[in-house]
Amino acid sequence: MVGVLRGSGGQRRRGLHRDAVARAAASGEAARPDPFERRDRGHHSRRVRRRAGVLRYRRLPQAAGRAAGSRQVSSEQAGNAWIVGGTRGIGQAVADELWQRGWTVVISGREGPQVKQVDDRRWLAGVDTRDSADVVRTHDRILERMPLDAVVNCASASAGGSIMTLTDDAWSAAIETKLLGYIRVCRTCLPGLAARGGALVNVIGASASVATADYAMGCLGAALVHLTRGLAQQWCPEGARVFGVNPGPTKTERLATLIRTTAEQNQSTVEQAEAAIAGSTYRQKPLSPGSLAHLIAELLGPAGEAVNGSVLLADGGSTGGWI
CATH class of the missing domain: 3.40.50.720 (NAD(P)-binding Rossmann-like Domain)
Structure with a gap:
C-alpha cells in the first residue's frame, strides 16, 4: 500500500510528501513544495528547518555594530x-x-x-x-x-x-x-x-x-x-x-x-x-x-x-x- 511508512511522525509526513511528488510526476502535474521546509524571517532572521520531526535553527550573520573607531568607554575597558x-x-x-x-x-x-x-x-x-x-x-x-x-x-x-x-x-x-x-x-x-x-x-x-x-x-x-x-x-x-x-x-x-x-x-x-x-x-x-x-x-x-x-x-x- 503506497504511503504507509514506519517511523516517527516526521518521517511519515515526509514519506507521504515523496509519494505525492511521485504521483504528480507520473501524471505530469507540478509537485507542490514541501510544507515542512521553510524559512522563518523573524526578529533574529533565523533559518528554520524541520527534519525527521526535529526543529533546527541556524542563526544568520547579524548586522555590523558601531562604526570603526567608535566605542563606549567602560570601567572594564578604560580610555x-x-x-x-x-x-x-x-x-x-x-x-x-x-x-x-x-x-x-x-x-x-x-x-x-x-x-x-x-x-x-x-x-x-x-x-x-x-x-x-x-x-x-x-x-x-x-x-x-x-x-x-x-x-x-x-x-x-x-x-x-x-x-x-x-x-x-x-x-x-x-x-x-x-x-x-x-x-x-x-x-x-x-x-x-x-x-x-x-x-x-x-x-x-x-x-x-x-x-x-x-x-x-x-x-x-x-x-x-x-x-x-x-x-x-x-x-x-x-x-x-x-x-x-x-x-x-x-x-x-x-x-x-x-x-x-x-x-x-x-x-x-x-x-x-x-x-x-x-x-x-x-x-x-x-x-x-x-x-x-x-x-x-x-x-x-x-x-x-x-x-x-x-x-x-x-x-x-x-x-x-x-x-
Missing part, C-alpha cells in the same frame, strides 16, 4: 582622559580616581611641561586656558600620543565677594578662566570626542543654582550650566556626551581661601565663615574631593550612558532648602 585643572582640588582627585580605574590620564595645570609622560598611564601637560592658541596646541600634542575618550573641565579662578567688593580685574580673571576657558576647551575637544563616542564633563559649582550676595561670581556658573545644556543638544546627535556636575562646598585650597575672604569681608571669625559656607551640608562639613571624583568617574562609564545635557547637583544637601 584616555584629559583633566584640565587636574593639579589640585577636585580635578586632582578625578585624575587619581580614573587612574586607579585603569584610565590613562593627562593632567593639566597652568604651569607644567608641554607634554611629559610620568609613568605608563599618567602624563602631564601644561595649558593656559586663557589662550585659545595654547589650548589648541596642547590638545594637538596630546592627540599625537593618544586619542581622547573623555575631557574633564575643572579649572577655576573665581573669587568670593559681593558685587560691591569685587574689582574689574577679579571679574576679568574669572571670566577668562572659568567661563571663556571652559568654552575654549569645549570648542577644541568636542569634534574629536564625538568621533570616538566620548564624553565631556564641566565641573561647575552649586552656586550656579543658588544666588548669594557674598558670592556674586556664581553667575558665571549659571552661564556654564546654560552652555553645557546647549552643547549637549548640539553634540549628542554627533556621538558625544556632554554633562555637568555642580559640587557643593568641597574641602580644597580654594574653599579655604573663600572662607578666609568671607570672614574678612563680614568681619567674622574663620570658624563662623566656615559654618556659614559648609555647615549647611547634611553632615555639616565640607564634601571630600574623593567622593565627587568617584561620582564623575562612574558617570564616565556605563552608569552615565543616560546622562547627557544634565547638570547634576552634588552639593551634600547644602542647597536643599532653596531649590
